[in-house]
Amino acid sequence: MKPTPSAIVTGSSRGIGRAIATQLAANGFGVTVNYVRNADAAQEVVDEIKANGGQAIAVQGNVAEPTDRQRLVDKTVEHFESIDVLVNNAGITSVGRKDLLEATSEGWDEVFNTNLKGPFFLSQLVANQMLDNGRTSDSQRRYIINITSISAYAVSLNRADYCIAKAGMQMMTWLFADRLADNNIGVFEICPGVIASDMTAPVKAKYDALIEDGLTPIRRWGQSSDVAAAVTSIVNGAFPFSTGERFNVDGGFHIRRL
Ligand SMILES: NC(=O)c1ccc[n+]([C@@H]2O[C@H](COP(=O)([O-])OP(=O)(O)OC[C@H]3O[C@@H](n4cnc5c(N)ncnc54)[C@H](OP(=O)(O)O)[C@@H]3O)[C@@H](O)[C@H]2O)c1
Structure with missing residues (x-):
């Protein structure tokens, strides 16, 4: 019997990640619901998925920590046998939203470790697992999807680290897309605009x-x-001849206007 295709969605206890996890589960994916602090919220997502007939597990892990990234992969393979989709969604906003002339290197490290270095090395781990698993030679395409932001190209002077990390994620998408194309792994960037979530609640x-x-x-x-x-x-x-593509989900924000 063919195993259930599986997906890791980082940061899926709340917000955008939660919606991705529940939609993937509704589409037949077994989902690893990752969180860093909020165990109750993650369990609620798992319970919702199961109540609707889907499969899910909750796995605690900070994407910025190497041992946590490894645990995320190990637990997913243990439960679902393989990994078919990785969604690098977990992210934090700029610590203290300081003007770039006041920004600190500690704040920069926290944002970069969570929003860029963590996703890079988690993608590396997952890609190697996908290749080891050997199913990449069959017709089933696998995917790595990176959630960036309009901040990848729109300047916010009080979130320089966030903007630069998100811009870096576009290059990361192209790099992995090129490296993994021969292995039938598609790599995409989703570029959200202003989305209602806990992250944007303070600036509503x-x-x-x-x-x-x-x-x-x-x-x-x-x-x-x-x-x-x-x-x-x-x-x-839906996009079999595309990879490295950016999909704007921004209400048209990216259109330059006069
Ligand atoms: N909201 C927007 O307008 C917007 C726009 C463009 C892009 N984005 C991007 O979309 C993604 C999700 O944003 P959101 O608005 O849904 O954020 P959110 O509501 O603040 O939720 C963040 C999620 O990430 C998890 N998380 C935070 N740090 C983590 C870490 N180090 N390791 C693992 N998980 C971690 C949180 O887990 P806990 O529950 O355990 O804390 C939570 O599940 C982010 O990458 C963000 O940059 C958001």
């Missing part, structure tokens, strides 16, 4: 006003489910 009033004023052609907040829909389309095989 600011974005309410900007959206009202026409920040985006589609004049509303993005929802986690909007981002999850893009991930699900990709891993369901």
